[in-house]
Amino acid sequence: MTTRRNLLLGTAASTAALATGLFHRRATAAAAAEAFEVTYTDAQWRARLSPQQYAVLRKEGTERPGTSPLNSEKRTGTFACAGCALPLFSSTTKFESNTGWPSFWKPLDNAVKTRSDRTLGMVRVEAHCRRCGGHLGHVFDDGPPPTGLRYCMNGLSLTFTPKPA
Numbered sequence: 001m002t003t004r005r006n007l008l009l010g011t012a013a014s015t016a017a018l019a020t021g022l023f024h025r026r027a028t029a030a031a032a033a034e035a036f037e038v039t040y041t042d043a044q045w046r047a048r049l050s051p052q053q054y055a056v057l058r059k060e061g062t063e064r065p066g067t068s069p070l071n072s073e074k075r076t077g078t079f080a081c082a083g084c085a086l087p088l089f090s091s092t093t094k095f096e097s098n099t100g101w102p103s104f105w106k107p108l109d110n111a112v113k114t115r116s117d118r119t120l121g122m123v124r125v126e127a128h129c130r131r132c133g134g135h136l137g138h139v140f141d142d143g144p145p146p147t148g149l150r151y152c153m154n155g156l157s158l159t160f161t162p163k164p165a
Contacts (some may be wrong), residue, residue, distance in 0.1 A: 038084040038132040049083065056156045057083045057134035060119075060126070065100025068155020073102070077162040079153075083134035088112055088158065089151070095143070097150055101157065103144045104151040112151070114139055127151055 030069045045058050055061035070079070079089040079102070089104045097103035110130065117126035117138065125139040135155045140163065143150035 015023060036131060036133040037137050044084075050156075053082050053156050056154045057081075057132075060135040061154075061155045062137075063101075063154045067100075068102060070102045070155040070158055071082055071100070073160055075160075075162045077160055078108075079104075079158045079160050081129040081132060081134055081136070082157050083129060084132035085159070086111060086129055087129040088129065088136070088154075091160075091163075097143075097152065099150075099152055101137060101152050102155050103143070104153065105145075105147045105149055107151060112136065127153070129157075 047055055049057060052063065056063060071133040073091070073094070075091065077091050078087045079094070080087045081090070089107055093104045093106045095103055095105060107127075112127050112150075113130040114125050114127050117124045127136045127139050127148055129135060129136060134157055135154070137151065140150045140152060141148055
């Protein structure tokens, strides 16, 4: 039964989803112009990735905050690209940002590339895998020392491999 409360909650949830980019946006011309080591056809990407991973990695979507199991990952290990398995972040650079997404203060060397993102009416720095071009998230300048950066990543774009005991 539809109540006023349910209608208001549904409207608020839809607005929040739009604001966080849950609905897919088109890949930018800059992304299309870059050449990457790992490339697949659109059909091959769809076959390799879950629908949710495809939406984030290939269509620059954003997962809902607080939904990634990687938010609570505390073990020692490596976070890699879910699209091509390139190691991206060490667990030693992960920190709790309280934003709802896994956050890191530094990527591994030669792992992550950035470019300007002017969607949603603002200028941000988009982070992507340097090997396959998969969209990872965004970089902000409100992180902890020593870099002062916050690589705010979609958990769907990452995999985690714990360090053997």
